[in-house]
């Protein structure tokens with residue numbers, strides 16, 4: 001007597017694959033034609049295998065009729081270049097203090113090497129990508145930002161000049177629509193021109209959030225190197241709204257590089273993005289699992 005086909009391990013594995021595909025069907029139907037903005041953080045880029053997985057995920061999204069727009073960071077890579085040049089990095093509330101020389105180096109690293117690296121990964125995964133920065137076709141116009149931070153020694157609020165750190169004040173989506181409409185995946189570096197003619201270094205989370213808002217994206221993903229937003233005991237917080245986020249910032253649970261992330265998620269959901277998710281970029285295919293399976297991961301921020 002032979003085993004029935006359903007009982008063989010090979011058949012069971014095939015059935016599991018078929019189930020995964022059928023589980024994805026309602027999501028495929030729901031998301032076709034929508035725009036997803038993906039922020040790919042510098043810390044999530046370190047491992048070449050994970051980078052390949054990420055590029056495959058983005059190409060798959062495009063292949064099933066979703067319009068992905070990638071906005072990337074590169075903080076650690078800018079830091080490494082500055083170190084090689086003997087320049088120290090200084091951050092205030094997760095933002096790099098950027099003098100004229102640092103702005104030039106940030107543009108070189110972000111819009112030069114990292115941007116083209118991501119374009120190449122997407123190309124190797126079988127997609128077509130074009131790499132641009134906020135300067136191209138006036139995509140983003142920036143304005144200089146500063147920070148008021150408490151000076152614990154003097155017991156006062158002190159204004160810190162961050163130099164050429166900008167935030168988006170206007171987004172002209174034309175170039176993104178043109179590329180997406182031609183079957184091309186836009187890859188955006190967080191550098192933009194100000195109305196004053198200066199080049200501004202923009203936190204990549206902030207840049208991605210502004211673009212997600214301007215495009216009316218239905219989903220906004222931020223891939224980083226932690227599981228999501230963690231509480232004081234390092235447990236993952238799976239669900240957050242703006243009120244809870246304000247409390248977690250006020251008591252110091254959310255600090256450093258997580259501040260621009262949650263701020264941009266709040267701004268995005270308040271400007272009409274359905275959901276923003278902070279995802280663990282160290283998990284292979286984290287984004288695909290989040291989009292196409294019922295097993296949500298990371299921290300979901302909703303209005």
Ligand SMILES: Nc1ncnc2c1ncn2[C@@H]1O[C@H](COP(=O)(O)OP(=O)(O)O)[C@@H](O)[C@H]1O
Nearest residue numbers: 041042043224225228229230253254255257258
């Ligand atoms: N409550 C928190 N939960 C998770 N990470 C936090 C929290 N508060 C601060 N962080 C820090 O934020 C970092 C993520 O931001 P960042 O280093 O800027 O990442 P990326 O390069 O992906 O933008 C984490 O690695 C962690 O050190």
Ligand SMILES: CC(=O)N[C@@H](CCC(=O)OP(=O)(O)O)C(=O)O
Nearest residue numbers: 042073074075095096202203204
């Ligand atoms: C103003 C500011 O802080 N700009 C960031 C831009 C890159 C970035 O945000 O990269 P990650 O997403 O990898 O952190 C910087 O200079 O590091």
